[in-house]
Each structure stands twice: as C-alpha cells, then as structure tokens.
Amino acid sequence: MAECINIHLTPTLPDRRNYKISVADEVNPAMHIIRIIYYPSVNEYRKVVMNLEESLARILPLFYPLAGRYIREQKTVDCNDEGAEFSVAQLNCLLPVDVAAVDEPWDPLLAVQINRFVECGGVAIGICISHRVFDSTSVATFVSAWADAARRGGVPSIEPDFDMLPSLFPSENLPTLDMGIARDTSDRVGGPAANANIVSTVGKIFMFDKNLISALRDSVSDTPGWKSSASGAAQHPPSRVLAVSAVMAQAFMRADRAKHGGGPGGSYKRGSVIGQMIDVRERTVPPVPRHACGTWVSSSYLEHTAEESLALEHDYPSMILKLRAANAKVIEDCKRLLSDKEFGRWTMIGSSIDVIKKITSPDFNFVWITDLSKFGCYELVFGFGKPSWVSLAHLPVNDFIVLMNTKDNDGIEAWVYLHESDDEEFKDIIRNNIIKIDDGGDACDTYSNY
Numbered sequence: 001m002a003e004c005i006n007i008h009l010t011p012t013l014p015d016r017r018n019y020k021i022s023v024a025d026e027v028n029p030a031m032h033i034i035r036i037i038y039y040p041s042v043n044e045y046r047k048v049v050m051n052l053e054e055s056l057a058r059i060l061p062l063f064y065p066l067a068g069r070y071i072r073e074q075k076t077v078d079c080n081d082e083g084a085e086f087s088v089a090q091l092n093c094l095l096p097v098d099v100a101a102v103d104e105p106w107d108p109l110l111a112v113q114i115n116r117f118v119e120c121g122g123v124a125i126g127i128c129i130s131h132r133v134f135d136s137t138s139v140a141t142f143v144s145a146w147a148d149a150a151r152r153g154g155v156p157s158i159e160p161d162f163d164m165l166p167s168l169f170p171s172e173n174l175p176t177l178d179m180g181i182a183r184d185t186s187d188r189v190g191g192p193a194a195n196a197n198i199v200s201t202v203g204k205i206f207m208f209d210k211n212l213i214s215a216l217r218d219s220v221s222d223t224p225g226w227k228s229s230a231s232g233a234a235q236h237p238p239s240r241v242l243a244v245s246a247v248m249a250q251a252f253m254r255a256d257r258a259k260h261g262g263g264p265g266g267s268y269k270r271g272s273v274i275g276q277m278i279d280v281r282e283r284t285v286p287p288v289p290r291h292a293c294g295t296w297v298s299s300s301y302l303e304h305t306a307e308e309s310l311a312l313e314h315d316y317p318s319m320i321l322k323l324r325a326a327n328a329k330v331i332e333d334c335k336r337l338l339s340d341k342e343f344g345r346w347t348m349i350g351s352s353i354d355v356i357k358k359i360t361s362p363d364f365n366f367v368w369i370t371d372l373s374k375f376g377c378y379e380l381v382f383g384f385g386k387p388s389w390v391s392l393a394h395l396p397v398n399d400f401i402v403l404m405n406t407k408d409n410d411g412i413e414a415w416v417y418l419h420e421s422d423d424e425e426f427k428d429i430i431r432n433n434i435i436k437i438d439d440g441g442d443a444c445d446t447y448s449n450y
Contacts, residue, residue, distance in 0.1 A: 006083035032128035041121035055150035066110040084110035165294035283334040300326035
C-alpha cells in the first residue's frame with residue numbers, strides 16, 4: 001500500500017485565488033497527462049524520497065494552480081492551497097490516481113507517486129497532471145523545474161506564465177472532447193480495471209531504431225516525384241518523426257479497411273482523417289514563451305475520401321509529403337495567432353471543433369498522432385543519475401499514436417493504442433506490408449502489451 005500525503009505550498013496571493021482556464025483548456029478530454037520516469041538502483045532511498053518531497057514543495061508556488069482544485073461549473077481552478085498529492089509505494093500500481101480521475105472538486109490537479117523496485121533497488125516516479133490545466137509541454141516544463149530544484153537545491157530560475165492564454169482566449173463554456181475515457185470507480189488494486197474501454201483497448205510499443213529510420217528516409221529520396229513542384233529542387237529528407245508517423249498512419253488506414261470490408265470485392269466507403277498535434281509556442285509573432293503554461297496547441301488535419309485513402313495507403317512518399325504540408329500550413333498560420341484574435345481562436349480550437357465531430361462518425365477513420373520526442377525526458381536528473389527509461393501508461397483510447405524518444409536520442413518509440421480486435425492485423429501490416437526494407441528483419445521491433 002502507498003503512503004499518501006498532501007504537499008502544501010506557501011499561501012497563494014489573494015489576486016491568484018481564482019484561475020480561469022482558457023477555451024483551449026476547457027475542451028481537452030477529461031484525463032491526466034502521464035509520465036513514468038525509471039531510474040536504476042538508488043542509494044539512500046529515504047533521503048532521495050525526502051529530497052523529492054521537499055523540492056516539490058519548493059517549486060509549487062511557481063506552478064500554483066497545481067495545488068488547487070478544479071471547479072467544473074465555473075471553469076475555474078480554486079487555488080485554495082489544498083496541495084498536490086505525494087505518495088510512496090512498494091510497487092502496486094505505478095500511478096497515484098486513475099488516468100480519468102479529474103474534474104471533480106476533490107481531485108488533485110497534480111499527483112506524484114515514488115515507486116521502489118525492492119529486488120533491484122530501482123525507482124520509478126509516476127506523475128499525473130490534469131489535462132484541464134496543462135498540455136504536454138507544460139508538463140515537461142514542470143518536471144524539468146522539479147528535477148532542477150531536487151538536483152541543485154533552492155528554486156529554479158524559471159518563470160512559467162499562466163495569464164497569457166486565458167486572457168487571449170477565455171473560457172466559452174464549451175463541452176469537453178469525449179474520447180470515451182471513463183473514471184475508474186473500482187478499488188484500484190492493480191490498476192484501473194473498471195475503466196469502460198480498458199477491455200477493448202490494447203497498447204503496443206513499436207521500436208524504430210536509427211538504422212530502420214535511416215532506411216525509411218532513404219527509401220523516399222530517389223522516388224519519382226520526390227521533387228518540389230515549384231522549383232524542381234529535391235525535398236528535404238523527412239525527419240525521423242515524420243518517417244515513423246507516415247508508417248503508423250498507413251498501418252491504421254489499412255487495418256481499418258481490412259476491418260470494414262475493404263478487401264477484394266469489398267464495399268469500403270470510410271474516409272480518413274489524420275490529426276497531428278502541434279505546439280504553437282515560439283512559432284507566433286511575437287513568440288509565445290517556451291514556459292507559457294496551458295494548452296498552447298493547434299492541430300493539422302489530413303482528410304481524404306475512401307478512394308483517396310486507398311491510394312495514399314500504398315504511397316509512402318506521398319503520405320510523407322501530405323503530412324509535412326499539413327503541418328507546415330498550421331505552423332505558418334501560427335504567425336497570425338496573436339495579431340488576429342478571431343483567426344487565432346480558429347487556429348487553436350475552431351478548426352478542431354469542426355473536424356472532431358467526425359471522430360464518432362461511422363463514415364470516417366480518425367487517427368491521432370502526437371509527438372513527445374523533443375522534451376528531453378532522458379535529461380531529467382533529480383540527483384541520482386539519468387533515467388533508464390521514460391514511459392507513458394495504458395490509455396483506453398483507440399486509434400491514438402504517441403511518439404517518444406529513445407534513450408540514445410536517435411530512435412523513436414511509437415506508443416500505439418488500438419482496439420483489441422485490430423491488434424494482430426495491425427502488427428501484420430506493420431511487419432509485412434507497409435514498406436519493404438532490406439535490413440535483414442522486420443520494419444520494426446515490437447514490445448509486448450503494456
């Protein structure tokens with residue numbers, strides 16, 4: 001069993017008592033953003049835990065909304081200093097709370113669990129931060145500040161900004177995005193067994209090492225048509241994230257076609273939508289600061305009819321070019337985000353609201369891709385060495401891809417969440433059908449379920 005305490009901070013100033021979230025925050029799905037950071041054998045474990053607790057208390061004033069509680073009816077965080085949840089466990093479940101334990105007035109916005117692997121002496125830090133107030137970049141900012149405080153002592157010289165986003169794009173009382181994530185109401189021994197979708201969703205990790213990514217990138221460089229239509233100049237080679245994203249998107253499209261009658265003589269009529277999440281920080285004019293907190297995210301969308309999707313499933317270079325072009329348009333749009341408020345709102349959430357309606361439509365196959373590979377997770381040093389691994393957790397969400405960096409900083413882990421009935425088909429497509437590479441093995445290595 002875990003020991004649990006609430007970490008309090010110095011009293012929040014009266015003018016910060018009520019933190020109004022932005023419209024971009026209020027439409028986020030009701031869930032936590034998860035990180036689990038693993039470290040090898042740790043000496044003086046009790047001192048390590050004490051330092052983690054004390055350093056967390058020191059930085060909470062900088063991230064003061066995380067010590068409050070969310071009031072859903074008012075779209076406000078009551079910064080009442082109830083504190084963050086901090087627990088220490090001997091490995092029962094790596095996370096302190098269920099992934100969907102958010103949005104109720106008793107739910108902590110930040111919950112941390114320090115887990116000890118008794119046999120080897122290793123430590124895993126499980127972190128849950130409500131998506132109602134933070135996006136993944138905000139989480140990375142917070143965890144980096146915590147690690148800095150634990151390693152060096154004192155308070156890091158960082159100035160997170162909580163005011164800019166809600167002042168520009170205030171709450172509009174819009175509904176949250178329903179991704180089918182249900183709160184676990186069971187006794188949480190061993191994990192969220194009662195979650196509504198957990199039985200039908202499986203998670204896989206596909207590992208793309210540097211050699212496989214290099215082969216993917218090289219496979220398109222000599223392809224006819226791999227030229228700029230405007231100048232005739234060669235396109236830049238795809239990034240490792242783009243190379244892997246294209247593979248995974250094609251696999252999802254093929255699996256969906258196989259599932260819904262797309263074989264020979266089939267009557268497949270579903271269109272496809274591929275959504276890619278894009279951080280707008282430092283891409284606006286003037287640039288939004290890197291440490292601005294909240295949901296500073298836009299999305300690009302690649303939408304095709306069933307006929308167009310069929311062609312794209314078999315054309316890897318075209319898939320790369322289309323994904324790249326979709327992202328480039330949104331990045332260009334970011335320049336107007338602050339100067340044109342109406343356009344900025346559309347860029348942040350308006351376009352998404354229109355497209356997201358197709359998530360539940362039987363006429364579309366909707367795939368989400370988000371890139372977390374650039375957050376420097378393997379540089380998070382709390383004072384007892386670098387991480388040996390950084391992971392996510394099981395999410396009961398289908399057709400969702402999260403790209404993570406590898407420890408050696410040259411590969412990609414593709415965390416894939418899909419319906420259990422699609423599992424074997426998806427793996428076969430990845431291994432055998434997406435792209436042929438003469439590397440003496442499969443297109444990627446696959447870990448077991450998590």
